[in-house]
Amino acid sequence: MKKSIVGLLTLLIFIGFVLSGCSPKSKYDRKLKHELASGVRNDSLFLGLYLGMPEKDFYTHCWQLNQKGLIKQGPKNTTVEYLLKNELNYTGTMNFYPNFIDGKISEMPVRFVYTGWAPWNKKLSADSLQADVLTWYKKKYGDNFMKVDHPERGPAYVQLSGNRRITIFKENDMNVWAVFTDMSVAKPLIDSLKTVKPAVDSIKKSE
Secondary structure, eight states: HHHHHHHHHHHOOOOOOOTHHHHHHHHHHHHHHHHHHHHHHOBBBBOOEEEEEEEHHHHHHHHHHHHHTEEOOGGGGGEEEEEESSSSOOOEEEHHHHEEEEEEEEEEEEEEEETOOTTTTTGGHHHHHHHHHHHHHHHHOSSEEEEEEEETOOOOOEEEEETTEEEEEESSSSOOEEEEEEEETTTTOOOGGGHHHHHHHHHHHHH
């Protein structure tokens, strides 16, 4: 999984707060400050994984899930793959692999795709997939997602709940990302317009 691309895409979503005006960003900042000050921890991810999970425990747990036939290695053996049979309107897969800080899970990028995706099949496009993932996540993690309209990447959805942030956005017409971040350990985002052009250029070169 391209960690740098995920980071740049996520950054672009939050740069969208700046480009779309001060009000959405101010709302986000107030919400983030409130949630972190609450002291509430929401570490739950999925499949028994959680933010703050020790790296060794992550590998052991994934090995156990693999032995049960619940997960397998993803493309190029760089991710973990889970088949979504009933969670979405159409069968899909989610590939994931965490980022670690001090040997513990600090962020979990998850990439979704419908297994039957094709360029001409609009019902399996990323637009449909994003709406599908959002509906599922509202049921699983709560309904309080904020919509962020980015001028280049389209709509994204953000939920702040205690220390956990969930960001859902489209990468392209095929893939959708959901990124779980532990905001109690994450480095502050740089909301500077100076980062827009190099970030966009880096993503375009990698596509």
